[in-house]
Amino acid sequence: MFLNGLKAKSIHKQIDKQLRKRDYKPSGAKPVVVALLQDSTKPFDPVSLKKILKILNLSEKNLVLLAYVKTMTKDQKELPSLFSEKQLGWKGVFKTAALENFKKQRFDILISYYHSDALALRAMTAMSNAVLKIGVSPEMESVNDLTIHVNDGQESIFIKEFEKYLKILKVIH
Known part of the structure; x- marks a missing residue:
């Protein structure tokens, strides 16, 4: 337990470090790659996800999904689109290549659709x-x-606001 607390503290330090470096600057370019980070217990509705892609004028191949599970089964460990807290190491290092690639990949938009305060979700x-x-x-x-x-299950409200704010930020026209 003591080590888990120290590990969490080292991850929080990395998160704080990343937040201090963060400075959003609009690129002005049309979004090409979008990622959705979600909690697997309350996933984003697939029909609504298609509406978001339509707003952005993107196809499903331009979407990267990653879902958090609290505990992974043996079968789930093989799926690169799932991750858990155990795959997060000291100082926020992700233990699998798929997670490191997700972290390093440049996305035009990352949608963090979750209400959970899981450390792994926050870190990613x-x-x-x-x-x-x-x-x-x-x-x-x-x-x-x-x-x-928005609350869970309010994807239609999220989509309306998403489109409105992307127009305000001139991400879409």
Whole structure:
């Protein structure tokens, strides 16, 4: 237990370091790659996800999904689109190549669609190399550039606000 607390503290230090370095600068370019980071217990509705892609004028191949699970089963460990707290090491180092690649990949938009305060989700959002980070949880405002306050299951409201704010930020026209 003591070591878990120290590990969490080292991860929080890395998150804080990333947040201090973060400075959102709009690129002015049309979004090409979008990522969705979510809690697997409350996933984003697939029909609504297609609406977001339509707003951005992107196809499904331009979308990268990553879902957090509290505890992974043996079968889930083989899936690169799932991750858990155990795959997060000291100082915020992700233990798998797929997670490190997700963290380093440049996304035009990262949608952090979760309300969970899981350390792994917070770390992935904060350490992501996304240009624009959009979240839904008021508790995660510090790690996102834009927070759209909606509850789980309110994807239609999220989509309306998402489109409105992307137009305001001139990400889409």
